Amino acid sequence: AQKITQTQPGMFVQEKEAVTLDCTYDTSDPSYGLFWYKQPSSGEMIFLIYQGSYDQQNATEGRYSLNFQKARKSANLVISASQLGDSAMYFCAMSGYTNAGKSTFGDGTTLTVKP
Amino acid sequence: EPEVTQTPSHQVTQMGQEVILRCVPISNHLYFYWYRQILGQKVEFLVSFYNNEISEKSEIFDDQFSVERPDGSNFTLKIRSTKLEDSAMYFCASRTGLAITDTQYFGPGTRLTVL
Numbered sequence: 001a002q003k004i005t006q007t008q009p010g011m012f013v014q015e016k017e018a019v020t021l022d023c024t025y026d027t028s029d030p031s032y033g034l035f036w037y038k039q040p041s042s043g044e045m046i047f048l049i050y051q052g053s054y055d056q057q058n059a060t061e062g063r064y065s066l067n068f069q070k071a072r073k074s075a076n077l078v079i080s081a082s083q084l085g086d087s088a089m090y091f092c093a094m095s096g097y098t099n100a101g102k103s104t105f106g107d108g109t110t111l112t113v114k115p
Numbered sequence: 116e117p118e119v120t121q122t123p124s125h126q127v128t129q130m131g132q133e134v135i136l137r138c139v140p141i142s143n144h145l146y147f148y149w150y151r152q153i154l155g156q157k158v159e160f161l162v163s164f165y166n167n168e169i170s171e172k173s174e175i176f177d178d179q180f181s182v183e184r185p186d187g188s189n190f191t192l193k194i195r196s197t198k199l200e201d202s203a204m205y206f207c208a209s210r211t212g213l214a215i216t217d218t219q220y221f222g223p224g225t226r227l228t229v230l
Contacts, residue, residue: 033215043204045158045221052215091158100171101146101213105158 002027002099004092006106013082014114020067021077021090021109029053029096034075035103036066039089048090051075082113117141119222121207127228128197136192136225138207147190148208148219149182151175158206164190197229 003026013019025034036048051059051066059066067076075094079086089110093103120139128134140147149161162172164182181193190209194201207222 031215033218035218037221043226044223045206047218047220050216050218054215093158095219096215100163100165101210101217101219102148102160102163102171103150103158103208103219104160107157 002029002032002094002096002104004094004104004106006092006109008109009107010110010112012112012114013079015084016081018078018080019082019111021079021092021111023075023077023092023106025073025075025092025094027094027096029099032094032096034066034068035093035095036064036075036077037091037093038086039091039108041088045091049077079111084113084115087111087113119207119209119220121205121222121225123225124223125226125228127230130199130229131196134194134197134227136194136205136207136227138190138192138222139188140190140207140209141220142188144209144211144220146170146210146213147182147184148210149192150206150208150221152204152206152224153200154203161192161205194227197227199229202227202229 005024032053034051038046049061049064051068065078089108091108092106095103122137147164152158163170204224210217210219
């Protein structure tokens with residue numbers, strides 16, 4: 001079974017500052033992928049960044065980076081230079097080979113960027 | 116860039132009525148999924164579909180639910196007799212394969228309201 005834990009229901013950050021959203025996971029799959037999605041108030045699910053369990057380097061996509069610590073089973077999302085448009089719900093998710101590729105999601109973190 | 120599309124964006128129905136939610140996955144993707152998100156809650160897996168059959172389903176996916184790929188492009192979720200608790204956002208997703216590098220892409224969702 002897979003489990004994702006996001007312990008921060010809500011986070012606040014000042015515009016232009018960096019923020020870290022926490023995610024820990026548990027799985028028995030030997031290989032897996034970790035994903036972050038952004039869900040604005042309009043409801044759609046927007047893919048942000050991916051990290052494979054065998055990747056040696058942390059993933060980066062523009063202002064998003066993933067702080068992957070495999071031994072600690074954590075995959076924290078770092079957003080640099082926060083913008084007002086970053087205010088949204090953020091979900092951490094994982095999928096493995098052995099469960100037909102389905103994704104397991106955390107409860108999400110609501111990020112509010114203050115001007 | 117190719118994307119998953121879903122129709123309708125919002126569906127309102129009376130309790131006990133049948134609804135069909137439609138999705139067009141990305142054209143070269145082989146694995147298809149439905150997820151549900153009750154307002155303010157986490158995203159929950161419903162069902163995965165590959166090679167014209169269900170590969171995995173959750174305990175939520177009971178006999179009231181069915182999926183179909185009727186014509187090689189559409190992927191539908193049918194709820195036979197809707198209940199109030201079926202009110203949620205329903206997301207369709209697809210991915211190329213089961214490699215951990217294969218990202219799962221989500222559609223914009225259909226918001227189902229059962230009255």
